Amino acid sequence: MSVSTTVGVGGLELATPVILASGCVGYGDEWGDLIDREAVGAVVLKGVSREPWVGNVGPRLAEVPAGVVNAVGLENVGLERFIQEKLPALESFPAAVVANVVGKTAREYVEVCAALDEQPRVNALELNVSCPNVKTGGMTFAANAEALRRLIRDCRDVTTKPLWVKLPPMVTDFAATAKAALAGGADALTVANTYPAMVVDVAARRPVLGNVYGGLSGPAIRAITLRLVRIAYEGTPQGSRANIIASGGIDGWEAAAAYMLAGARAVAIGTALFTNPRTPREILDGLVNYASANGFTSLEELCGALAV
Amino acid sequence: MTPVRELAPVVANEPLAAGQVVTARAPLVAAAARPFQFVLAAVPDGRFPLRRPFSVFDVKGEDVSVLIRQVGSGTARLAALEPGAALDIIGPLGKEFLPEEGAVFVAGGIGIAGIYFALAERARRGEQTEVYFGARNADELYAADLLAALPLKLTFVTEDGSRGIRGKVVEFVPRDAKVVVACGPRAMYRSLLATVSPATRVYVLMEERMACGVGACRGCVVPVTGEVWPFVTVCREGPVFDGRTIAWEKVEDRI
Numbered sequence: 001m002s003v004s005t006t007v008g009v010g011g012l013e014l015a016t017p018v019i020l021a022s023g024c025v026g027y028g029d030e031w032g033d034l035i036d037r038e039a040v041g042a043v044v045l046k047g048v049s050r051e052p053w054v055g056n057v058g059p060r061l062a063e064v065p066a067g068v069v070n071a072v073g074l075e076n077v078g079l080e081r082f083i084q085e086k087l088p089a090l091e092s093f094p095a096a097v098v099a100n101v102v103g104k105t106a107r108e109y110v111e112v113c114a115a116l117d118e119q120p121r122v123n124a125l126e127l128n129v130s131c132p133n134v135k136t137g138g139m140t141f142a143a144n145a146e147a148l149r150r151l152i153r154d155c156r157d158v159t160t161k162p163l164w165v166k167l168p169p170m171v172t173d174f175a176a177t178a179k180a181a182l183a184g185g186a187d188a189l190t191v192a193n194t195y196p197a198m199v200v201d202v203a204a205r206r207p208v209l210g211n212v213y214g215g216l217s218g219p220a221i222r223a224i225t226l227r228l229v230r231i232a233y234e235g236t237p238q239g240s241r242a243n244i245i246a247s248g249g250i251d252g253w254e255a256a257a258a259y260m261l262a263g264a265r266a267v268a269i270g271t272a273l274f275t276n277p278r279t280p281r282e283i284l285d286g287l288v289n290y291a292s293a294n295g296f297t298s299l300e301e302l303c304g305a306l307a308v
Numbered sequence: 309m310t311p312v313r314e315l316a317p318v319v320a321n322e323p324l325a326a327g328q329v330v331t332a333r334a335p336l337v338a339a340a341a342r343p344f345q346f347v348l349a350a351v352p353d354g355r356f357p358l359r360r361p362f363s364v365f366d367v368k369g370e371d372v373s374v375l376i377r378q379v380g381s382g383t384a385r386l387a388a389l390e391p392g393a394a395l396d397i398i399g400p401l402g403k404e405f406l407p408e409e410g411a412v413f414v415a416g417g418i419g420i421a422g423i424y425f426a427l428a429e430r431a432r433r434g435e436q437t438e439v440y441f442g443a444r445n446a447d448e449l450y451a452a453d454l455l456a457a458l459p460l461k462l463t464f465v466t467e468d469g470s471r472g473i474r475g476k477v478v479e480f481v482p483r484d485a486k487v488v489v490a491c492g493p494r495a496m497y498r499s500l501l502a503t504v505s506p507a508t509r510v511y512v513l514m515e516e517r518m519a520c521g522v523g524a525c526r527g528c529v530v531p532v533t534g535e536v537w538p539f540v541t542v543c544r545e546g547p548v549f550d551g552r553t554i555a556w557e558k559v560e561d562r563i
Contacts, residue, residue: 026524030544032310034398034522046526054538057558061517061527063358063382068519075526075539210560218357274519275350275357277313277398 003291004298005284007041009265010188010243011162012096012124014041017260017287017299018280021247021270022047022100022126022166023072027086028093035273036281041266042096045086047128048116049101050108052078057210062199067218067249068271069197071211074102074128079112087121096123098164101155106141110154117159125161127152127186130168130193142168145180152184164245166190167232169221174228175235178242188243190268191229195221218271222249226262233263233304241304251279253286260287260302311401311522312336315394319371321387325450327377327418328387332395335370340400343426344513344548347374347399348521351382352389360386361518361543363422363491364400372397375421375450401521405489405548407511412485414500416477416492417443420451422513422547423491431458439463442477442492446470478503487511490551494561501551510551516542531555 007017022044025031055075062069077086082099090097099122103109109127116122129142129151141151156163165181167174169192178189194215199208225248236242246259247268256267272279287299296302316332323329337347341364348359360382362374376387389395405426413423420441430437442465443449449471455462464472465480473480478499481488484507490500491513501510516528523544532540533555540546 024520024525026520026522026526030520030522030524032522034311034313055526055529057531058529058539059517059560060529061358061519063356063517066355066357068357070519070525070527072526075529271357271519274359274525275354276396 003288003296004300005288006298007265007300009245010124010164012042014096014266016041016284017266018256018284019044019245019266019268020273020280021268022128024270024273027082028090028097031273031277034277036278037094039281039284040095042098042123043093044098044100044126044268046076047074047100047102048076048079048082048112049074049103050079050111052076052081059208059210062208062214064197064199064216065220067216067220068274069199069209069214069216070194071209071214073211076102079115083115083119087119090121097121098124098126100126100128100166102128106151106154109151110158113155114158117161122161124164124187125155125159126164126166126190127155128166128193130166142171142177145176148177149180149184152181152186156185162187164188164190166247167192169193169195169225169228169248174231178232178235182236182242188245188265189232190245190247191232191264192225192248195224217249219249219251219255222255225249226258229259229264230262250283251275253283253290256283256287257290257302260299261304261306263304263306265300265303311398313396313398315396316372318389318391318393318395320391321389324375324454325452326447327375327450329365329373329375330386330389330395331371331373332397333370334372334395334397337397337399338367338370338372341367341372342400342404343429344405344422345400345402346547347372347397348401348518349374349386350396351385352393352396353385356382358519359398359521361401361515361521363513364425365421366425366428372399375418375424377418377450398521401543402547403545405511407489408487408509411437411487411489412481413437413439414477414481414488414490414492414496415439415441416490416496417448418450419490419492419496419513420455421491423489424451424454426489427455427458427460431460434459436461440465440477440481442466444468484508489548494559497551498556498561501556511548512551512554513547514542514549514554515547518543531558
């Protein structure tokens with residue numbers, strides 16, 4: 001039986017539910033043919049700020065059991081070069097292109113959103129309100145539900161493009177955070193970002209990362225983020241469930257299926273690309289096999305199909 | 309060429325001084341790899357999220373070799389790969405580097421892994437290259453016998469005098485060399501830059517903790533001075549850099 005891979009998520013119709021996560025895929029074309037773009041429904045580009053950000057001093061990476069701690073610090077070329085140099089290179093990219101937006105103030109978020117609203121190659125915007133590696137990287141907004149709702153509403157006012165919001169995993173009441181984002185006008189929630197972390201070099205008696213603190217990604221966080229997806233899904237009423245993009249340690253089709261059953265409509269792949277850039281293709285093929293073997297006619301039907 | 313991933317069958321695994329040379333049949337990488345480029349190898353049990361970067365140590369026909377020094381459990385697993393097992397590599401990565409004529413090569417310890425391929429190529433072309441290779445002791449003079457078999461102007465230096473001249477390798481590098489290409493610990497680079505003439509061009513091969521290998525994640529950065537942007541990536545812009553453009557005051561010597 002053939003299985004439809006198309007999913008509707010956050011105002012976009014994606015050819016597949018497999019999304020390339022922001023921060024791991026640069027400006028979309030660096031990986032070249034190592035990633036099978038035909039297996040991908042959308043690529044979320046590296047966070048872009050109004051002005052260029054240089055990022056953190058190194059080391060920026062540390063491997064830990066089943067995970068990676070990074071402190072890149074949202075290094076990016078800034079809005080002007082993003083529009084002039086990076087977007088044109090994606091003209092022929094076969095999947096949806098999502099711009100990830102970062103800022104130090106609400107005004108910066110709004111200005112970037114307004115400028116990107118005019119860019120036809122940008123199919124949706126994802127607000128990053130959850131970077132743990134920049135002191136003013138938006139996490140301050142997400143810590144307060146009302147501030148988050150206002151920020152999203154202000155961005156919503158300047159763009160007609162679908163608006164996704166990438167939420168921080170470490171908040172007191174995740175359901176309230178998710179609801180605030182939806183109340184502000186988010187079309188989809190990316191659940192979630194990395195978890196604040198650190199690593200110590202015992203021999204040197206120093207922190208490994210130049211920034212001391214970083215964000216933990218990879219399979220190590222999967223079981224924790226899976227719960228957040230379920231909370232965001234259940235926290236919204238049947239019939240108007242939140243559109244959720246799961247992002248947290250997805251390294252194969254089983255992890256992707258688990259997230260979709262728990263309520264995600266799509267799955268974002270990041271750290272697993274470093275281990276195996278074939279992961280998007282393997283996930284898509286695995287999901288199709290799983291859906292077919294279990295009597296589903298589309299991958300979309302997996303969303304929330306958890307027996308509880 | 310854009311990099312490719314190959315599941316390359318290991319054809320040999322031989323000890324070399326304190327390391328292992330793992331050779332795998334990787335026709336695509338072998339055909340494209342140039343001196344100073346590197347590969348990312350997946351640790352073969354699936355529990356290590358990051359691949360490990362290794363310089364292309366040598367290429368013969370369809371075979372690619374890497375010289376592995378065990379520093380942790382990931383490199384230990386890679387160094388233990390038996391013939392017949394698959395080496396999962398992505399490459400070639402980084403830029404080929406062609407130094408100016410008359411370049412003097414300097415290696416420190418395992419740093420020989422980064423320049424052996426270039427030396428072998430130069431030898432095959434019949435070029436006479438001046439090489440200074442130093443280590444703490446003879447056991448860390450990786451590939452010393454392989455080098456000795458090449459037509460090079462070769463000087464070995466060990467800190468304990470167990471092979472070659474006793475001392476530190478930088479002391480023996482001609483101060484007035486026009487061009488020096490170095491691969492080794494960062495402390496050696498600092499010492500080299502402080503020792504040679506200010507007119508000497510010094511190229512250094514940089515290592516950093518790495519994730520994507522293709523310039524996408526901006527993880528493996530090195531700080532630079534006098535550039536438009538304060539960071540360059542080892543994987544995309546490197547791994548060889550003009551040593552005088554690196555902001556050494558912001559670089560740690562743990563690698």
